[in-house]
Amino acid sequence: MFQPQDFKKNALLGLLPEEELTRLMPHLEKVTLKLGQSLCESGQQMSHVYFPLDSIVSLLCVMENGSSTEIAVVGHEGVVGVSLFMGGETTPSRAIVQSAGDAYRLKGQVLKNEFYRAGPMQRLLLRYTQALLTQMAQTAVCNRHHSVDQQLCRWLLLSLDRLTGDELVMTQELIANMLGVRREGVTESAGKLQKAGLISYHRGHITVTDRPGLEARVCECYAVVKREYDRLLNHHHVA
Amino acid sequence: MFQPQDFKKNALLGLLPEEELTRLMPHLEKVTLKLGQSLCESGQQMSHVYFPLDSIVSLLCVMENGSSTEIAVVGHEGVVGVSLFMGGETTPSRAIVQSAGDAYRLKGQVLKNEFYRAGPMQRLLLRYTQALLTQMAQTAVCNRHHSVDQQLCRWLLLSLDRLTGDELVMTQELIANMLGVRREGVTESAGKLQKAGLISYHRGHITVTDRPGLEARVCECYAVVKREYDRLLNHHHVA
DNA sequence: CGCCCTATGTGCGCTGGCGTACAGAGTACG
DNA sequence: CGTACTCTGTACGCCAGCGCACATAGGGCG
Numbered sequence: 413m414f415q416p417q418d419f420k421k422n423a424l425l426g427l428l429p430e431e432e433l434t435r436l437m438p439h440l441e442k443v444t445l446k447l448g449q450s451l452c453e454s455g456q457q458m459s460h461v462y463f464p465l466d467s468i469v470s471l472l473c474v475m476e477n478g479s480s481t482e483i484a485v486v487g488h489e490g491v492v493g494v495s496l497f498m499g500g501e502t503t504p505s506r507a508i509v510q511s512a513g514d515a516y517r518l519k520g521q522v523l524k525n526e527f528y529r530a531g532p533m534q535r536l537l538l539r540y541t542q543a544l545l546t547q548m549a550q551t552a553v554c555n556r557h558h559s560v561d562q563q564l565c566r567w568l569l570l571s572l573d574r575l576t577g578d579e580l581v582m583t584q585e586l587i588a589n590m591l592g593v594r595r596e597g598v599t600e601s602a603g604k605l606q607k608a609g610l611i612s613y614h615r616g617h618i619t620v621t622d623r624p625g626l627e628a629r630v631c632e633c634y635a636v637v638k639r640e641y642d643r644l645l646n647h648h649h650v651a
Numbered sequence: 652m653f654q655p656q657d658f659k660k661n662a663l664l665g666l667l668p669e670e671e672l673t674r675l676m677p678h679l680e681k682v683t684l685k686l687g688q689s690l691c692e693s694g695q696q697m698s699h700v701y702f703p704l705d706s707i708v709s710l711l712c713v714m715e716n717g718s719s720t721e722i723a724v725v726g727h728e729g730v731v732g733v734s735l736f737m738g739g740e741t742t743p744s745r746a747i748v749q750s751a752g753d754a755y756r757l758k759g760q761v762l763k764n765e766f767y768r769a770g771p772m773q774r775l776l777l778r779y780t781q782a783l784l785t786q787m788a789q790t791a792v793c794n795r796h797h798s799v800d801q802q803l804c805r806w807l808l809l810s811l812d813r814l815t816g817d818e819l820v821m822t823q824e825l826i827a828n829m830l831g832v833r834r835e836g837v838t839e840s841a842g843k844l845q846k847a848g849l850i851s852y853h854r855g856h857i858t859v860t861d862r863p864g865l866e867a868r869v870c871e872c873y874a875v876v877k878r879e880y881d882r883l884l885n886h887h888h889v890a
Numbered sequence: 891c892g893c894c895c896t897a898t899g900t901g902c903g904c905t906g907g908c909g910t911a912c913a914g915a916g917t918a919c920g
Numbered sequence: 921c922g923t924a925c926t927c928t929g930t931a932c933g934c935c936a937g938c939g940c941a942c943a944t945a946g947g948g949c950g
Contacts, residue, residue: 473792476871481795483788498781499774500883504875505788530769535738542737545784549722549744552791553712556720556831559936583897592795594938599898615897615946632715636743644739799907822927833908838928854916854927 418442422463422516423489423645424540429532436526440516445469445509447581451492452507460517461493467513468574470590472506481555481592482567484547485510487574489641494541496520497527497534510582510590511575539644546640554633560593564601565630567591568611572620573638580618605629661702661755662728662884663779668771675765679755684708686820690731690746697741699756700732706752707813709829711745720794720831721806723786724749726813728880733780735759736766736773749821749829750814778883785879793872799832803840804869806830807850811859812877819857844868 419433419440420426428436441460445451445467452458454474462469469492471484483505486492492515495503526533554563567590571580584602588595602618605611610625611618620626627634658672658679659665667675680699684690684706691697693713701708708731710723722744725731731754734742765772793802806829810819823841827834841857844850849864850857859865866873 471788473788475792475796479796481792483791494784495781497777498784499778500781500879503781504785504879528769530767538736539738541780541784542734542739542742545733545737545780545787546743548784548787548791549710549712552722552787552794553714553720553831555791555794557714557718585897592792595898596900596939597937599900600937603899613898640739640743824927834928835909835930836907838930839907842929852928 418465419516421465421488422491424491424536425463425516427536427645427647432526432531432533436518436522439518439522441518443515443517445512445515447509447512449509450506451509452503452505454504454506455502457502458493458496458520460519461491461496461523463491463516463518464488464574465514465516466576467509467515468511468571469515470508470510472508472590473504474506479592480506480589482590483551484544485570485574486544489574489645490540490544491537493520493523494537494544497524497537498541510586511571511580536645543637543641543644547637550633550637554631555592558631558633560591560597561601561604562629562631562633563591563593564598564605565626566634568618568620569623569626569630569634570637572623578620578623580620581616582618583616657704658755660704660727661730663730663775664702664755666775666884666886671765671770671772675757675761678757678761680757682754682756684748684751684754686748686751688748690748691742691744693743693745694741697732697735697759699758700730700735700762701754701756702730703727703754703813704752705815706748706754707750707810709747709749711747711829712743713745718831719745719828721829722790723783724809724813725783728813728884729779729783730776732759732762733776733783736763736776737780749825750810750819775884782876782880782883786876789872789876793870794831797870797872799830799836800840800843801868801870801872802830802832803837803844804865805873807857807859808862808865808869808873809876811862817859817862819859820855821857822855 425433451462451469464487466488469486470482471486472480473483474480492507495501527537554566567587584598585595588598602613606613610622611620664672690701690708703726705727708725709721711719712722713719731746734740766776793805806826823837824834827837841852845852849861850859
């Protein structure tokens with residue numbers, strides 16, 4: 413069954429001109445990503461790149477002692493595996509599925525062939541990579557200067573933007589791993605948000621009940637990143 | 652006077668095949684960068700990209716309240732202005748000269764023309780951008796998990812790698828701005844390093860006297876980044 | 891139903907880094 | 921040569937987040 417609108421659930425695929433998308437379609441393979449699944453271990457070569465539809469993937473930087481920090485998050489607006497077309501083939505970071513869902517994947521070689529045509533796909537992927545750069549930079553600043561409270565808000569909003577509903581399936585333990593803080597710290601911050609009536613959660617399920625409230629409480633980092641994504645990835649730029 | 656070896660002080664230019672370098676030469680303009688000079692303000696379009704020779708440029712993320720954090724550092728191994736060829740034209744970060752010295756610069760349009768030939772220059776710049784990604788990611792983790800002591804070591808080593816001598820012209824105040832910490836924190840950490848005999852400093856001049864000592868004390872972040880730069884930017888990859 | 895495992899809540903002492911304030915010491919410059 | 925400014929040292933209280941320990945509670949599953 414031919415479903416063009418299905419591809420377009422991913423913003424990058426959706427921004428491709430018809431010609432490019434048609435060329436790629438035969439190679440796009442739909443897969444379901446499970447919570448916690450690893451798409452890429454540190455330093456490992458990826459066989460495919462992934463275009464999430466309703467799934468969310470976290471890029472993590474893991475340290476020798478095992479503690480980790482999320483450096484960026486990828487959802488339907490992006491692609492996992494930029495190192496393949498950037499030429500490095502591998503990266504020192506891990507890619508973990510943070511929210512289960514579907515994605516299209518493409519064999520690395522197919523993507524590279526398309527990329528090296530130096531057409532719309534290349535321009536699009538490079539713009540996306542720049543957005544990713546901004547996200548990482550802002551994450552670095554946020555880690556330095558902002559409280560766990562604010563970072564939790566940022567994280568929730570970033571996730572929400574990449575989901576269809578308003579519920580996240582995610583334990584506080586996992587959030588703590590993402591943010592690189594203690595689980596107890598997340599418990600405390602989440603408790604505040606719940607008391608303030610912004611979210612309600614229960615054993616691994618978080619429901620955002622007052623998104624504007626979250627936005628009022630989040631640090632500027634969220635808006636900076638969002639603005640940059642909007643600027644870099646809209647239809648004006650893909651002639 | 653024709654001085655091919657001069658260009659090659661910058662690793663990226665040095666890795667270019669003769670043909671590409673020859674094509675660019677007429678457009679490469681040598682400039683002297685002064686300490687504290689701004690090459691790019693947040694959100695501003697750059698007219699040129701800069702290939703540092705013996706100068707060092709810091710990429711900073713500035714926040715609304717004015718406090719800032721260095722997210723990456725660029726020296727003779729790289730180029731300032733990746734957003735020009737990545738397609739975004741601007742970035743939300745600032746580029747400030749951290750150590751005075753020379754650089755070659757290239758008009759934005761000339762670089763883009765070369766980039767869109769999709770030849771060795773493009774591959775090289777993309778590999779460099781990936782290295783930059785790694786540096787930012789590692790900076791984010793380091794900000795989260797490591798002490799000011801360790802971060803100061805990392806910062807000193809990163810700077811040292813990009814200088815010819817073993818002396819940095821840099822006040823503790825400026826270092827604090829880079830690391831996004833208090834000036835007093837830097838004073839304290841630098842004092843420890845001096846007592847340990849690793850560095851000696853005096854009113855804006857820091858001399859590294861025991862580099863192996865610094866390397867023994869630095870966190871893993873330094874090595875991760877260095878390894879990735881070495882891997883991505885060596886002559887094997889530019890066929 | 892009862893057991894166990896997982897998720898969350900809470901409390902405690904500790905410490906690193908913050909904000910602030912101020913004191914000495916170099917250095918530039920009139 | 922003296923003054924003004926910059927750079928560095930030090931001290932104090934404060935607090936966010938850490939590490940640890942342990943208490944509850946929900947849910948799955950035999």
